[in-house]
Amino acid sequence: MSLSKEAIQHIESQAIIAAAKPIVIDGGTSVAVLPEAVSLRSLEQYQPLRDRFRGTLRTHSLRDFTKYVAAHDNANQPRPGGFIDQDAMSATVIFNLGEPDHAGHGDDVAVLTLKPTAAYSALQGVVGRALSQKELAEWLEDWLPNLEAQDGETTLQMLQAINAVRRMVIKATSQRDSNVGDFSASRSAMDEIEAKSQDTLPSAFIFTTVPFEGLDVADIKLRLSVITGRDEPLLKLRWVGEEAQREAFAQEFKDVLEQEVGGLVPLTIGTFSLGK
Incomplete structure (x- = not known):
């Protein structure tokens, strides 16, 4: 056969x-x-229960992230690991990360990405932009409870400051000199353009807000500058000490995470991705 x-x-x-x-x-x-x-072929889908827990939680809430990490603590899983991305104001906890000689699958994860508050988002939307009188005045009115106006060391009433922005006018002055000789003639001209208001124009504003949930209230100083050279003035708000204050927010975020979940998960500054 x-x-x-x-x-x-x-x-x-x-x-x-x-x-x-x-x-x-x-x-x-x-x-x-x-x-x-x-x-x-895995037969897991036909079983009453999964072989092991795995999944990804994504949240903007620091409080819910903390509760989830605390409730998810499992001594039977490989050692967890946490990673903080200060630039992105985010944190990732991998519950079954393990160690180099006892590696886990790394597919049980919680991700926190802090979401800017409405006030902080509104601030970032206008900082550094050239605004018309109307645009700036309306923005100041919208966020009136968060603002304080200053003229040097003097605090101004916010309604007075808003009126000063609305009532700005452009004033132009000219000065001309002429000198004529037998064989030469010279002429010079100097034009000066300045913006003035019938009310005292503030030099700066203090914007008070919580930048992200879970962080403390911050006072952000905004220096007011006026751009002339047009029929109507343009105004710009400059965040004084912006980079330093953003770094302070990131450091505060790390400190809060250390306090909330540092006792449950070892935390490292940086990002992490599993190798294949």
């Missing part, structure tokens, strides 16, 4: 499957010899 090529290959495949044993390579990697046509 002769067997076909397909029958022989089938018998060989079955023999390989029956005799297959894991082969451990130096370094701990396990492989097995299997026929080319054999594929592995």
Whole structure:
């Protein structure tokens, strides 16, 4: 009795499957010899429960993130790890990260990304932009409870400051000199353009807000400058000490996380991605 090529290959495949044993390579990697046509299928979807918990939580709420990390603490899982991205104001906790000699799957994750408050977002939307009198006055009116106007060391009433912005006018003055000689003539002209208001124009504003949920209230100083050279003045708000204050927000974010979840998860500054 002769067997076909397909029958022989089938018998060989079955023999390989029956005799297959894991082969451990130096370094701990396990492989097995299997026929080319054999594929592995998970039966997890047919079981009442999953083989292990895995998933990703994404939230903007520091409070909910903290509660989830505290409730998710599981001594049976590999060691967790936490990573703080201060530039993005975000944090990631991998609950089954493990260690180099006892690595976990790293697929049970919680991600926190702080969302700017409405007031802080509004501030970032106008800082550094050239605004018309109407645009700036309306923005000041919208965020009146968060603002304080200053003229040097003097505090101004906000309504007075808003009126000063609305009632600004452009004033132009010219001065010309002429000198004529027998063989030469010279003429110079100096034009001066300045913006003035019938009310005292503030030199700066203090904008008070919580920049992100979970952080403390911050006072942000905005220096007011006027751009002339047009029929109507343009106004610009400059954030005084912007970079230093943003760094302070990031440091405060790290300190808050250390206080809230540092006792549950070791935290590291930086980002992390699992290798394949």
